[in-house]
Amino acid sequence: MMNDNAGKTAFELVAIIVDFGMGSKIMQKARKLGMPGGTVCLGRGTVKNRILDFIGLNEIRKEIILMVAEEKTAERVLTELNNVFAFEKPNHGIAFTTAVCQIIGARSSTHRDGGGSVQGKDVDNPMYDIITVVVDKGKGESVIDEATKAGSTGGTIINARGSGIHETSKVFNIDIEPEKEIVIIITEKEKTEDIVNSVRHGLKIDEPGKGIIFVQEVKKAFGLYNG
16 A cells, blocks of 8 residues: 555554453454454563562563554544543553654664654643564563663563464564564653654664664554553
8 A cells, every 4th residue: 555645644553552361352342343453462561660570560461452444443443442441541551543753773764754743742632652662582671771761651562473374473564573572662742752862872773683663653542641
């Protein structure tokens, strides 16, 4: 499919992060609401809490549901899923739609601006970005550490090892080789640049083979920063 950068995004990514065991229920409901399909990934949340760290409960098993649909369908389905699963309630999950606006570390381009808004958040309509970082296995925690230095409050780490008959997994239509980790960080827009720069320089993303960073604008979201 061709994507005209001069026009509005025709398709959107719907991403939902929930506790382990909820993925199948959400996928079933999404299909009934008109979603053509999706992918459920297993990840782990990071919680920056000294007490939880001390007793060994600083990681939470998560499922990440990724679905792509036409813009109107994506936003309608997300709203209806929120009506059922109440993502805006504390600990019920995070759900959002996005459009890609930057990519750092790709083979042919170290930085590309897809025209996404870079203005500060509106008081009545808080704006967020999602930062997705693909790195070698074992580097995910380093990404979280670098992001935290720049103001991030945590993230979700996904194993990207290929499974089944396939040797690679695909994220945003890009092959992810085995032994990789994907880190998803959701942040207030004004913190995005600092977080990206911290991760970019701390893990030397601009060097070949060190990783890739995607920055996406969150268009519609439920469950962000529930206190």
